[in-house]
Amino acid sequence: MTALDDDPGGPLLVTPAGTTVVWTDAILASADRLGALQVALHLDLRRVNAADHLGGVSMHSVIPPLEQARALCADAADKMRLVAEQYSSAEQLNEDLQRQLAAMMATALGEVLPLFAALVILNPLPLGVLAVGGWLALPDDGEGRLATLRDWMLAHPQLVTSPEFVRFVSLLATSIDDGARGATGVPFWLSPLFSSDDNGVASGALTVATLGGVFGMFHESDVVVERVRLETPASAPTGARDLLDRVPEVNQVRIETYEAPGMPTRYAVYIGPTETFSPFATTEPWDMTSNVYGVAGLSPGSLRAVEDAMVDAGIRSGDEVQVVGFSQGGLIATMVAASPDWNVVGAATYGAPAGNISLPDGVAGIAVRNTDDFIPALAGPQLDHHLVQIEREAFAGDTAPPTGIAAPAHQRFSYEATADAIDEAQSQAIRSQLSELERFGDGYVENGGSITVSTYHAVRVN
């Protein structure tokens, strides 16, 4: 794990809950302050008008300068809102056009795939020579050519660490199903007719799972979960960074039980990130199989493990639950929050590929993504807007991402820096959600209660 000495991240981008308008935290905070000042000046004007109606001294000279100051604030706040709305609309239009074009291209590519396969089958020798020749042309420094490729990728992290690459991945995620349709003979110009609620992300992931299954990949299995530790911490979490810091690794699930006399028992469930990136399932449920199954909307092993742990911790369907997760943990946290089996009232996710999952009303919290982290883009664009969406470029401007680390913008240290920036945010949209998340565990220890932490480890069986 690498700590970042100086924060290389860009400004926070905020999409308040229930909207699709993207603001920077600075502009949103300015609009908040302007709004508050305008309201205060409006109240001042009401007092002045009330004084005027009493008779006595005339207030006619007082009203114009006050009204001018109020109007100036209102005008500036309106202009900020307009700029944010216009930027968001233009960006959305641009993305929609790119997505339609990508879908048509994928369908067209899918159409020629059978021809390509036939070419390979009918002319195996020249294509085989070409492939082997290309492979042998790679230098071998003693660890094999695959290691050469890996090392080259690690030395050039900027290739996969940019908002442009993230957009490419997002377009790819929503185009896989179009490619599959093209392969079955659907003409490319018909692809816009096959739109779905999630832009085909789930069916694309299902396609990947199915095709991978042909080669023995993405094999789901049963899971067993075991409580490995029980302890009592001192306090409930405060802030975005503290929430992230409590997300476990290795032992994949942490459940905090909040109990106090006269207060409802509540539970905070923290879910860890992917532990292995092999597409071949072993004993680790926090793997690529769970990622693909999760994005496909199926029942990944890690989700079943979390739900088993929740039952073991004594959580019943009506109990108030807050879920927190990083990476795959964020995906599973979102799936738990979306499930009618649980009463999730708060959620915080970091770098979660979960944009295609619809949450119910009544869930407070934040969904955090680095805009140069391609992992969340594997679930396509963010479609659900129940949570406040917070984005930030982890390596902004001229800052080069660190070498020797796979997907640096997805690493925990990058999200720690973003979480620190969130804790410093000034906009009401962010501050109010952080307050909601903090309130969840407030007062339990102070009222003579306790917080108990259970840590769980899950493995695949079969």
Place this chain on the structure above:
Amino acid sequence: MPATLLTGVTSLADTPSLRATLEQQFALLKPVLDHLRHAALEPSPMLSEDWRGPAAESAAIFTRELQTKIGAAESVIDDTLRSLSAQIAYLL
């Protein structure tokens, strides 16, 4: 001195009634002045290190304009309150 001469705008008949009105006006205006003085000392609503280039210039222009207008309102209200104070004192 008759009350009408003091206010210049009313023709209230009795001094206690006029004084009560002026005191009410004073009570209504004083919090406005306090608020405006507080607002004048507050950092600009647009204050941010994230503003860059033309946006930073616009924010600076807006801040100056807002300070001018709040200052003007503060000044007028201050004058009005001084006038009210003087008249209330006179009617005591």
